[in-house]
Amino acid sequence: MALKKIMYYPGCTLKGVAKNLEDSTLATARELGYEFIELPGWTCCGAVYGLAQDSVKFTIANVRNLIKAQEYGKEIGDNRLIAVCSMCYNNLRRAHIDVMRNRDKLKTLDLFMDEEPDYEGNINVQHYLQFLKEYGFDNIAEKVNNPLKGLKVAPYYGCLLLRPDEVAIDDREDPHIMEELLEILGAEVVDYPLKNECCGSYHTVDKREFVAERTYKLVSVARDVGADVIATSCPLCFFNLDRRQEIAKQKHNDFEHMPIVYFTQLMAIAFGLKGDDVLHFDRHYISPKEVLAPWL
Amino acid sequence: MDVIIHGLSLDIPLWNIKPPRLVKEMKYTIKKDPHQDERVQEIIEISGQNIFSCYQCGRCSSGCPMAEFMDVLPNQVFMFLQEGDVDTLLKAKTPWICAACFTCTVRCPVGLDLAAVMEAIRELQLRKNYDYVDPYKVDERDILPPIALVSNFRKFTP
Numbered sequence: 001m002a003l004k005k006i007m008y009y010p011g012c013t014l015k016g017v018a019k020n021l022e023d024s025t026l027a028t029a030r031e032l033g034y035e036f037i038e039l040p041g042w043t044c045c046g047a048v049y050g051l052a053q054d055s056v057k058f059t060i061a062n063v064r065n066l067i068k069a070q071e072y073g074k075e076i077g078d079n080r081l082i083a084v085c086s087m088c089y090n091n092l093r094r095a096h097i098d099v100m101r102n103r104d105k106l107k108t109l110d111l112f113m114d115e116e117p118d119y120e121g122n123i124n125v126q127h128y129l130q131f132l133k134e135y136g137f138d139n140i141a142e143k144v145n146n147p148l149k150g151l152k153v154a155p156y157y158g159c160l161l162l163r164p165d166e167v168a169i170d171d172r173e174d175p176h177i178m179e180e181l182l183e184i185l186g187a188e189v190v191d192y193p194l195k196n197e198c199c200g201s202y203h204t205v206d207k208r209e210f211v212a213e214r215t216y217k218l219v220s221v222a223r224d225v226g227a228d229v230i231a232t233s234c235p236l237c238f239f240n241l242d243r244r245q246e247i248a249k250q251k252h253n254d255f256e257h258m259p260i261v262y263f264t265q266l267m268a269i270a271f272g273l274k275g276d277d278v279l280h281f282d283r284h285y286i287s288p289k290e291v292l293a294p295w296l
Numbered sequence: 297m298d299v300i301i302h303g304l305s306l307d308i309p310l311w312n313i314k315p316p317r318l319v320k321e322m323k324y325t326i327k328k329d330p331h332q333d334e335r336v337q338e339i340i341e342i343s344g345q346n347i348f349s350c351y352q353c354g355r356c357s358s359g360c361p362m363a364e365f366m367d368v369l370p371n372q373v374f375m376f377l378q379e380g381d382v383d384t385l386l387k388a389k390t391p392w393i394c395a396a397c398f399t400c401t402v403r404c405p406v407g408l409d410l411a412a413v414m415e416a417i418r419e420l421q422l423r424k425n426y427d428y429v430d431p432y433k434v435d436e437r438d439i440l441p442p443i444a445l446v447s448n449f450r451k452f453t454p
Contacts (some may be wrong), residue, residue, distance in 0.1 A: 003318075012443065012446070016441070017441045018441065040448075046450065047443045047445040047446040047447035047450065048450050051396070052343075063299065087447070159397040159398060160397070163398035163401065164401055172402055198362070201395040202447040202448040205434055205440060205448040206452070210362070210393070213364075214310070214361065236444055239440070239444065256380040
């Protein structure tokens with residue numbers, strides 16, 4: 001069967017340290033009959049959306065990406081642009097909503113970018129989870145041949161999939177979209193009260209201790225509610241929760257390590273894709289191999 | 297003498313209870329008309345938020361994941377702004393500790409975007425070419441994900 005083509009925005013991190021997220025995403029999408037094609041000529045999304053109202057410069061890169069998607073979307077006949085990284089999703093979606101609401105801003109940007117055509121506003125930026133929900137979780141269930149029976153997973157959404165309200169992929173205080181997916185994969189989902197709390201985000205660069213404190217709290221609570229592993233979708237949350245366990249362990253004697261995985265990796269395992277070229281477990285600071293051994 | 301509050305007897309008299317840390321350490325001056333203050337107006341312009349609509353419900357501070365590391369709580373930021381005391385906020389750590397997670401923004405009952413106000417306070421300094429983080433002195437450059445570096449430098453450098 002020929003694979004359906006769909007545009008995909010990888011972002012810088014998936015091309016580098018988060019190879020495990022990219023490869024597991026592409027592999028699982030292929031199982032579902034989709035070929036994710038990298039948006040030709042994509043540029044950086046800027047990671048955080050500029051909040052200063054008197055400046056339009058922070059929106060330029062995002063609108064330029066949206067214009068590229070608009071042109072390429074016409075070629076392949078699908079206006080959906082799938083982002084996997086939470087930050088990329090948040091930025092592209094927010095930029096789209098922002099310029100649709102403030103047409104003056106869009107006009108300024110269109111005049112500034114004279115080489116590109118104008119942005120028509122028809123790009124549907126989606127997160128991979130939204131794409132999967134639209135595809136149908138019941139249809140995904142048919143592809144599961146290695147159900148994760150008995151694996152206790154704490155779903156962790158972080159901030160940028162749920163906030164602010166206009167970009168939320170689900171209810172911001174009590175999201176369930178990842179739970180639904182994980183249950184279809186056969187995993188046992190624990191009720192994780194901190195699933196929408198911040199991990200400390202970019203402070204990991206200059207205030208590592210603060211992030212380690214957040215990690216200590218997030219991981220300890222996940223252990224208290226009985227999780228074996230935390231599933232996330234954001235490469236920055238992944239890095240903070242995974243790598244900062246080192247400092248958390250040094251500071252707190254009662255701390256126990258817990259492996260962090262991407263939800264796409266769990267999906268790949270449930271689909272029977274267990275190769276190292278898909279999972280890249282060598283990129284984890286806390287290796288999930290031991291916990292996931294029964295399904296590997 | 298015992299003091300009884302809500303039927304609970306306190307061993308120490310009320311006047312011996314220490315005031316909260318912030319009140320002790322931070323002094324603020326009330327200006328004549330904060331509405332006319334140039335820097336308050338600049339913060340309003342950059343953030344696009346009417347800071348005078350805050351009525352101190354405290355919902356922002358109670359949900360803030362970074363509040364434990366802050367010296368001025370998010371609701372207190374608005375207290376200082378409404379009194380025209382921008383100097384305290386420029387000296388405070390809080391705007392540099394906010395992680396822009398938008399928990400307060402989505403929960404604010406009057407719809408204030410607190411993350412944008414924090415950004416405006418940072419911008420007041422950043423636009424004068426102030427570097428909060430020196431990109432040349434960052435450790436772990438090879439293992440940090442690019443989004444961490446990009447977002448950090450976007451928030452903390454001009």
